[in-house]
Amino acid sequence: MKRIVILASGSGSNAENIIKYFKESPSIEVSAVLTNKGTAKVLERCDRLNIPGFYFNRAAFTGSQTVVQFLEGLQADLVVLAGFLWKIPSNIIDAYPNKVINIHPALLPKYGGKGMYGDRVHQAIKDNQETETGITIHYVNEHYDEGAIIFQARTTINPDDNVDAIAQKVHQLEYEHFPKVIEKLLT
Ligand code: GRF
DSSP: OEEEEEEOSSOOHHHHHHHHHHTTOSSEEEEEEEESOTTOHHHHHHHHHTOOEEEOOHHHHSSSSHHHHHHHHTTOSEEEESSOOSOOOHHHHHHSTTOEEEEESSOTTTTOSTTOOHHHHHHHHHHTTOSEEEEEEEEOOSSTTOSOEEEEEEEEOOTTOOHHHHHHHHHHHHHHHHHHHHHHHHO
């Protein structure tokens, strides 16, 4: 059995989609979801989906081996960031080379970097009157949104699409592609 551990900071709709995708898989499972926010909605989703959910704070994550040891205990084969907002410390990256991946709601290298997350990305894209956007799934390194790109998918933006409409189009791409890309990486 290959094991996925998801890290998420917020709503967790991608986490839920991934959990559901692998629910019946004989060879891949989501072992747990970890969050840096005790009130994150993703923990409610874990309850409903019967998946272990854990909260850790900054001290456990940065400058300590606690989270690495926790991931080792879970025997994680792949660490999936799905709306996770903290920078990943080097001890985790070193322990999991090319085994930590992230999804970014835009076509990197455009619209990435610190502070570029969620609706801020879609707002910037709208402000710049871009005619397309998309998703990027990439390996995680020490710099925000700069690891090697694994997969991208695109969608067009109409002039009358507001930020919500753009976000919705991007989410659709995420739901369609993220589980499949994860599956490919693990088989
Ligand atoms: C997604 O758009 C993802 O690309 C980004 O954060 C958002 C998380 O949404 N990194 P959700 O928590 O999965 O609903």
